[in-house]
Each structure stands twice: as structure tokens, then as C-alpha cells.
Amino acid sequence: MKGYEVLFTGNNFLRLLSGLWVTLRISLISIGISLVLGVLLGAAMTVRNKAVKAVCKVYLEVVRIMPQLVWLFIVFFGITRSTGINLSGETAAIIVFTIWGTAETGDLVRGAFVSIPAHQYESGLALGLGKAQLYFYVILPQTVRRLTPNIINLSTRMIKTTALVSLIGVTEVLKVGKQIIDANRYDAPDAAIWVYAAIFFMYFIICFPLSVFSKKLADRSK
Amino acid sequence: MDWLFIKEYYPLYIRSAVLTITIGVLGIVLSVIVGMICALCRYYKIPLLNGIAAAYTELSRNTPLIVQLFFLFFGLPKVGIVLSPEACGTIGLAFLGGGYMSESFLSGLGSVRKIHLEAAASLGLNGAQTMKSVILPQAASVSTPAVCANVIFLLKETSVFSAVSLADLMYTAKDLIGMYYNTTEALTMLVIAYLIMILPISIVFTLLERRLRHERV
Numbered sequence: 001m002k003g004y005e006v007l008f009t010g011n012n013f014l015r016l017l018s019g020l021w022v023t024l025r026i027s028l029i030s031i032g033i034s035l036v037l038g039v040l041l042g043a044a045m046t047v048r049n050k051a052v053k054a055v056c057k058v059y060l061e062v063v064r065i066m067p068q069l070v071w072l073f074i075v076f077f078g079i080t081r082s083t084g085i086n087l088s089g090e091t092a093a094i095i096v097f098t099i100w101g102t103a104e105t106g107d108l109v110r111g112a113f114v115s116i117p118a119h120q121y122e123s124g125l126a127l128g129l130g131k132a133q134l135y136f137y138v139i140l141p142q143t144v145r146r147l148t149p150n151i152i153n154l155s156t157r158m159i160k161t162t163a164l165v166s167l168i169g170v171t172e173v174l175k176v177g178k179q180i181i182d183a184n185r186y187d188a189p190d191a192a193i194w195v196y197a198a199i200f201f202m203y204f205i206i207c208f209p210l211s212v213f214s215k216k217l218a219d220r221s222k
Numbered sequence: 223m224d225w226l227f228i229k230e231y232y233p234l235y236i237r238s239a240v241l242t243i244t245i246g247v248l249g250i251v252l253s254v255i256v257g258m259i260c261a262l263c264r265y266y267k268i269p270l271l272n273g274i275a276a277a278y279t280e281l282s283r284n285t286p287l288i289v290q291l292f293f294l295f296f297g298l299p300k301v302g303i304v305l306s307p308e309a310c311g312t313i314g315l316a317f318l319g320g321g322y323m324s325e326s327f328l329s330g331l332g333s334v335r336k337i338h339l340e341a342a343a344s345l346g347l348n349g350a351q352t353m354k355s356v357i358l359p360q361a362a363s364v365s366t367p368a369v370c371a372n373v374i375f376l377l378k379e380t381s382v383f384s385a386v387s388l389a390d391l392m393y394t395a396k397d398l399i400g401m402y403y404n405t406t407e408a409l410t411m412l413v414i415a416y417l418i419m420i421l422p423i424s425i426v427f428t429l430l431e432r433r434l435r436h437e438r439v
Contacts, residue, residue, distance in 0.1 A: 193297035
């Protein structure tokens with residue numbers, strides 16, 4: 001059997017796709033929660049209170065300084081060891097990616113708010129808009145427009161980073177690929193190159209359109 | 223906290239940190255070179271090479287490093303290209319980083335305003351002179367923050383190397399957890415090792431960026 005035939009024998013391709021869905025599901029759930037929490041964090045980072053600001057900043061830097069894989073290890077191995085709670089790999093991954101995603105989203109939201117020039121606020125107020133009206137009609141629409149491309153970029157980063165979950169034992173696309181390769185070791189010894197190339201392009205097919213889209217949006221808002 | 227355990231095994235961490243740093247630095251230097259070449263190909267729109275560089279940039283930026291490493295380490299031997307784990311790590315990091323660097327350099331080169339190029343041309347500077355004394359100095363200061371961010375990103379990405387059986391920090395930590403079940407100590411040393419590696423660089427880069435921003439204003 002030729003290596004590439006392995007991809008299409010039986011339900012191998014479907015299995016790869018369902019493995020891909022496992023990582024995608026983790027990233028989608030984390031992105032969803034991070035968006036909500038990140039907006040709150042971003043709003044908290046723009047307040048004048050120095051203590052709140054400092055706490056948010058420390059959170060952001062602490063999360064950012066460590067590789068995501070280290071965080072996965074800390075939550076997956078460390079929390080289980082110190083509290084006795086047995087987290088599944090998937091739960092641990094969602095926790096880590098939510099914590100990380102919240103920090104990054106918060107920073108993006110803060111950046112978008114800060115980037116709105118002061119005269120936008122002032123002219124809104126000069127027109128006699130109330131505080132709610134000012135935010136709803138003037139500030140938020142501009143913030144969202146500046147934010148969207150960055151959020152999409154962050155999402156592709158998160159999708160790519162969730163590939164790491166195979167290292168804490170989640171059966172996702174890389175693990176499924178390995179199973180398929182091992183099962184066909186004697187029939188198709190060169191399956192590995194095809195399987196891993198297929199996985200490579202699966203990620204590309206998901207992330208490339210997203211990055212093109214975000215670039216388009218960013219160019220349009222300039 | 224079992225201090226004896228830490229005392230006994232911290233040399234392992236130092237050894238694997240040295241490995242991580244060696245491969246990380248090598249990969250980052252290579253990625254700067256690759257990125258520079260790609261950015262120049264795309265900036266001057268050299269036929270064929272422009273297309274290849276653009277395609278490469280998108281491929282490397284839109285796929286995870288771990289998948290690239292698996293392809294290099296487990297896939298390529300099937301067509302007769304056998305790479306050592308160290309070579310895989312270096313090439314993988316350079317492949318990933320090259321795309322990111324190329325994008326950062328290109329945005330720097332693209333930020334030079336057309337009027338500067340026209341002025342250089344009217345002063346009689348040739349292509350190489352324009353690049354050396356007009357484009358590069360401006361592009362460098364624009365690209366620096368993005369390049370610094372890339373360096374930190376790539377340093378953090380080195381944590382994936384254990385997937386291709388390189389005995390790096392993650393590998394050591396996982397090994398110790400598996401063998402002795404001293405999870406807290408193993409993870410603490412892991413965190414400290416990464417802090418020592420990344421924190422100083424991150425601080426230096428922040429200062430550098432602040433300085434550049436002042437100069438531009």
C-alpha cells in the first residue's frame with residue numbers, strides 16, 4: 001500500500017478530522033470564555049485606580065512570561081498533585097488557554113480603548129451625549145473595528161497552540177495520526193510523511209483564511 | 223518542598239537549559255537570516271522568489287511548530303532524510319521564525335515613505351546605497367519591537383522540543399515527575415529555569431522599545 005492511500009483507507013481521514021475537532025473544540029471554548037473575561041479585564045485595565053491596574057498588569061505579565069506548555073504542565077500535573085483533583089487533559093487545557101486568552105484579549109481591549117483619541121470623547125460630550133450614549137454610539141463601534149482583526153489573530157494563535165495538548169495526553173489529531181501510522185507500520189511504512197503533511201495542511205486550511213480575513217479587516221479600518 | 227531533591231537534580235535543569243538556549247539561539251539567528259532574505263525578495267518583488275517567499279511565510283505562520291517538528295522528525299525519514307533531534311529543533315524553529323521575522327522586516331521596509339526613496343534617487347544614490355543609508359536605518363527602528371516580540375515568542379516555543387525527544391527543560395521535568403513523582407519540586411525548578419531565561423530578555427526588550435519610541439517622537 002502506498003503511503004498516501006493510508007489516509008483514505010477505512011475511516012482514517014474521518015478519524016483525523018475528529019481528532020482535529022478535539023483541539024478545535026478546546027480552542028473555541030477557550031476563545032469564547034476569554035472574549036467575555038478579556039473584555040472585563042481590558043475595561044479594568046483602563047480604570048484610574050492604580051491598584052486595579054497593577055493587579056491586572058501583574059496577571060498579564062505572569063501569564064505571558066511562561067510558555068503555554070509550562071502552564072499546561074503546571075495545571076495538569078501540578079494541580080492534580082497538590083489538590084488531588086483529577087483534571088482530564090481537556091479540562092486542564094481549557095483552563096490554561098482561557099487564562100492565557102483572557103490575558104491577551106484584555107491587553108488587546110485595553111490597547112483598543114487607549115487608541116481612541118481623546119477628542120472623540122470630548123466631541124461626543126460636546127454634542128450633549130450622555131455617558132451611555134457616548135460609549136454606545138461613538139467609542140464602542142470604533143473600538144470593535146480596531147479590535148476585530150487582533151482578536152482573529154489571537155484566535156489563530158490559540159488554535160495553533162492547542163496542538164500542544166497532545167503532550168498532556170489528550171487524543172487529538174497528532175495522537176490519532178500516530179495511531180494510524182502505527183497501525184499501518186507494515187502495510188505502509190512511509191505513511192508518516194503523508195499523515196503529518198495532511199495534519200500540517202489541515203492547520204493551514206483553518207488558520208490561513210482567518211489570517212487573510214484579519215489582514216483585510218485591518219487594512220480596511222486604516 | 224523537598225530541598226534535597228532540588229539540590230540533587232538542579233544540575234539536570236542547567237544541562238537542559240543550556241541545550242534549550244543553544245538550539246534556541248541558533249534557531250533564532252537562522253530565522254533572522256531566513257526572514258531577512260524573504261523580506262528582501264518580497265520587497266524588491268524579485269520574480270518567482272517573491273511568490274516562494276510569500277507562500278513560505280504563510281505556511282510557516284499558519285501552522286503549529288509541533289506539527290512542523292513531527293513532520294521533520296517522523297515524516298522526513300520516510301523519504302530518506304534522517305535528522306537528529308537537535309537538527310530538527312533548529313530547523314523547525316528557523317522555519318517557524320523565518321516566517322514571523324520576514325513579516326516583521328517587510329513591514330519595516332514598507333514603512334519607509336516613497337518620498338524618501340525619490341529623494342535618494344534624485345540625489346543620485348544607487349540601489350545599494352539607498353538601501354544602506356536610507357531604507358535600512360528607518361526600517362530597523364520600525365521593525366525592532368516586532369522582531370523583539372518574535373524573539374521572545376520563539377524562545378517560548380522552544381518548550382515544544384521535548385516532542386521530538388530532545389532532552390530540554392520540559393523533557394527533564396516530565397522525566398522527573400514520571401520517575402520520582404516529586405511534581406511540585408520538578409515544576410518549581412521548571413518555572414524558575416524559564417524565568418531566568420526569559421525575564422531578563424523581556425525586560426531588556428521593554429527598555430529598548432521605550433527608548434526607540436522616545437527617539438521617534
